[in-house]
């Protein structure tokens with residue numbers, strides 16, 4: 874489950890919330906109950922960009938990765 878970070882402009886608190894992608898975003902600060910909260914960069918999307926190189930390499934080498942497997946991939 875992805876972790877989202879929210880910042881409250883009212884009390885300046887940062888709140889981390891575990892949410893499903895389908896879950897509605899946090900609209901109320903759990904500390905001061907103000908509605909002036911907004912989502913910061915989510916930890917999960919940050920990780921996705923960090924592993925993007927792997928996905929690229931993976932596609933280059935076919936289904937079995939960069940080295941190929943000799944049966945479903947051609948590794949020449």
Ligand SMILES: [Zn+2]
Nearest residue numbers: 881884902905
């Ligand atoms: Zn607050």
